[in-house]
Amino acid sequence: MNDKHSILKCTNISKSYDDQLILSNVSVELTKGEIKVLIGPSGGGKSTLLQCINCLVIPDSGKIVIEDHPIHLTRKPDLYRLRQQVGMIFQDFNLFDHLTALENITIALCKVKKLDKPAARKRAQIELEQVGLADKATLYPAQLSGGQKQRVAIARALAMDPKILLLDEPTSALDPTLIGEVISVIKGLADKGMTMIMATHQISLINNIADEILFMEKGRIVEQGAPSVLLGKGNESRSQGFCDKLNDLAAVEG
Amino acid sequence: MNDKHSILKCTNISKSYDDQLILSNVSVELTKGEIKVLIGPSGGGKSTLLQCINCLVIPDSGKIVIEDHPIHLTRKPDLYRLRQQVGMIFQDFNLFDHLTALENITIALCKVKKLDKPAARKRAQIELEQVGLADKATLYPAQLSGGQKQRVAIARALAMDPKILLLDEPTSALDPTLIGEVISVIKGLADKGMTMIMATHQISLINNIADEILFMEKGRIVEQGAPSVLLGKGNESRSQGFCDKLNDLAAVEG
Amino acid sequence: MELSPFYQELFTSLNRGVIMSVALIVPSAVGGVLIGILAGTVRTFGSRIGRAIGDGYAAVFRGTPLVVQLFVIYFGLPNLGIYFTPYAAAVTGFTLCSGAYQSEYIRGALLSIKNGQYFGAQALGFTTFQTIFWIIVPQAIRRAIHGCGNEIIYLIKYSSLAFIVTCIELTGEGKTIATEYFRFTEVFTIIGIYYLVLVSLAMLILKKIEEWLYIPGFGHH
Amino acid sequence: MPTALSVVIDALPYLLQGSLLTASIVVAAMLLGLVIGTFMAVGLVYGNKVVRYLLTLYLWIFRGVPVVVLLFLFYFGIFNFFGLPFSAFTAVTIVLGMTTGAYQANIFRGAILSLPQGQFKAASGLGMTDSQAIRCIILPQILRISIPAWSNEFSIILKDSALAFVIGAPEIMARTQFVASRTYQHLAMYITAGVIYFFLTWAGVMALRKLEQHVRIPGYSYNGSR
Amino acid sequence: AGKLVNGIDANFPPFAFIDKTGQPSGFDVEAMDWVAKEIGMEVSHQPIEWDGIITSLLTKKIDIIASGMSITEERAKKVNFSIPYWVIKQVMVAKKDSSLTIDDILNGKKAVGVQQGTSEAKWIKQEAAKKGWNLKLHYYSSAPLAVEDVLNGRIDAAAMDDAPAKDAMGKKAVKIVGTFGMHDEEFGYAVRKEDTELLKKVNAALEKLMGTPEWTALIEKYELNK
């Protein structure tokens, strides 16, 4: 397979709410196995961009092409197909509160992938094991710690065999003591070659797995480059102030 | 004033819920200006201990003495007096949602300290300035960011002129980008000589301001000592595993 | 436009009735809300005895039909030497019944306030009463306002039961004309329109109150 | 002159027969209301402009007009006009069902809006269609949350069912009046009716409590069930 | 044989009421049974709210009203009446131990109860305005309730038909003070305007019944002439 061939290509995505332009002509391209990280100040449009990519928010204009199939933004079946191929992890997990950890995974397998019950359960069990939660299968979200919830959410997304994973600040709703477990699961995915695009300010994630950082501000990607460049000392660009702050925070933490 | 004289002395505090012992014979003593930090695994009893100190949770047994006045745990007026002298900052702020930032501070001054309205407003304004929020006085909690909320909560506690401040994981509900502002306010308080006892896993707070670390596990203080000792490399005690993890996390963050 | 004698008489009566209706509804609605707040608070935070009394009150007045309550108040209490005028009996019955339902909405709202609010106030040295009165209840009222508004709309429609205790309001006046002329369908349709107007008016006022009490972070989604 | 007690005892079987009618009207109307309310709530939240406008109009009329009036309009007017041969029982059930449907729609709408938006987004994110997300994720949650409010609605409809007599279905209240008119024991009869209603309400509320506990999920502290 | 549904106001003893066993009973009910048999039809008696009784007739929910209905001009515009079968007088009822006279009641600033919507209510109101009576009218939802309040002492007297007044005398500590000058009224059966065939048969049967000893026996049984 040609690794340089793009698996996802979003071109000139724009979105506004009530006359306010939130995203203006943003383009992102991902090749297989690539990992991009979105950083930038709050309100910069990171979450909106991620949600536009799998059309949870329908862009006002722009083109989305996944594995050479262009997506019709107005055709529901197209959107459903897109979302099956693009998994998403949210900041606050969004597990289905009325279903157990296992059922959270099986329900999509049954309804969307049309697996039968036993097959779905088998698959779900495997995914839970992968994230180290085989023994929590029958617990409800309210009975899980934050870190465990996020790991179930990851398992749920992976069970759908997504081509790409979108992660929106996957660790920022977690207690400092719980972040570690989620980081290590994400690192594991990176090692296995999962294609990902994530918004995060977790320095350890940025430094260790990102192929490229996209710095977003006021709805535009104002800067992009390898972590070593953007976070490097000599960086004199627009994102400098922000990157310095990130570095500072990391220093304080140390 | 004799700085070595204890300002707060809790002796043999025990507490159980439904036959489950949550705190067993915990004793803590604070001298003026001293800062103690509680660490330990989740469920270890840190929050419960803090809430026992100002009797939000009434201990089953034990003695609390503040500035040489023993507190009768069964006499409501005693409890109200104790709480006026011991300020508390919560993990999730607990601002009064129906009052503006300013009113959050004035209401306690008016109702508890019986100040008249203008005096209370004046005092509240001063406290808001101290935490850098003079311009947010008329906003409601829902309109403030997490960091701002926590700063209002700190201002509200300080307006009551507490002898001691209790802080329960004051930064752990905050986005990484918002933690900094709260840390710097707390550091400012430490510099001014405020007596504090806080539960936190924020390495920068522990390293920079703690006089002593108390390591809590299963309702007991199993270890205590200066940060340099407990977090030092050679520590071979019961808390070792946990402290290593904290150190690791800090390293990862760097 | 000349109205036929039937319609002239009808509208004169209905207009007189609607005044009586409003005179019944307004004090009952206000009284119901006040009792609801009191009873709801006692049922949530009261002592064991207070809670038992509050729960008993709510169970009786929600469990039995309003007609029965009115009947007992008006025709039953004289046996104990207590005489209510028709108007007083109607307002008393409406207020007590409405208060019972309101207390349920208030109770739900009180329970939905996170206990952090309670702790926050306690930690500042508020007494329990101060905490409930200044911190919890003002928030609960804002949460409960939709339910309370619903109950007031129910009250408007139930006010017609005042005829049981000889208090003649909108429906009563209409019925009198309707029985005289035996033209029920027309009369009831017009009564329905009157009520629709009353209810719409109430919704408007409730909306205003809601806006007036509005605070960022409450109610609006 | 018969004593109040003997009148009540004599009338009890007759009243209890009436409570069977009352109970079946209430159960049928509440179920019909549940179906109407569920569909309407979904339409009110997720529907397009026209749907929302029409449903709001329905809400406004059915909440604004007294049930007696609606009953008259439907039984003597609309059903008659279209030649629908509904019995009094069916007619009352339909009208009460449509009325409570409006109130239930409002309850469910509130519940849907109180769910975190993320639940729907997460379902969509997994590739579920909108109707799958609503059926599998949204409805199971909001129906649970709504049980306490639903029990309020139940106790209201239970008492509204007395209107059935307006079109000739003699339930508890009508029977109470019949006996009172014959015996002149009004007070005793009304109190008896009150007690019967009280127990019916109590039975219904308890059953709903049971249901609520049965479908309870860890982590929810639904109102009114500590 | 055809079927007839007779709508009755079951709160109007002794003409129509529900007996101890829960069956419709009363003077009108038994008379109607006889009439139906005579014209070769089956009859059932349907208790129905007075408010809706004429509408029910017009919309064919019932076929005839034989239930103490006064023949009035207004009603005659909508339905056809049979021949009158009973003359009813309007009387005042007061407490048994009361010493009030009719004149006291009309001119002594007394409180008088009437059933709302009845012809006596309308008549007293009009005459009072014309003749300057200073009584104060209270409106009740039924005559028995007015009697109830006479006993409670809230009102001094109640104006009502003589038959139910006699019925009340048998059951409560009240007495009839006397008539108060209102014209007598006549009861008749009501049928739909288009049912001329039915009306003819009913009239014939009714006329025949009134000539038989059964008629006097019925009057005896329900104590209409006491």
Ligand SMILES: Nc1ncnc2c1ncn2[C@@H]1O[C@H](COP(=O)(O)OP(=O)(O)OP(=O)(O)O)[C@@H](O)[C@H]1O
């Ligand atoms: N549904 C919406 N309606 C109106 N405005 C919205 C909506 N969703 C987002 N916005 C606005 O879009 C802007 C970008 O929001 P977005 O959540 O994408 O930012 P972000 O970069 O993810 O910020 P954060 O770091 O706080 O998550 C913000 O100004 C926000 O207020």
Ligand SMILES: Nc1ncnc2c1ncn2[C@@H]1O[C@H](COP(=O)(O)OP(=O)(O)OP(=O)(O)O)[C@@H](O)[C@H]1O
């Ligand atoms: N109201 C309560 N009823 C019953 N058990 C309780 C109650 N409050 C706390 N506990 C239990 O007491 C134990 C200690 O809780 P506590 O909140 O003090 O721990 P902690 O050290 O603060 O943990 P964390 O780091 O998660 O905040 C836990 O096992 C908890 O489940």
Ligand SMILES: [Mg+2]
């Ligand atoms: Mg975001």
Ligand SMILES: [Mg+2]
């Ligand atoms: Mg804690």
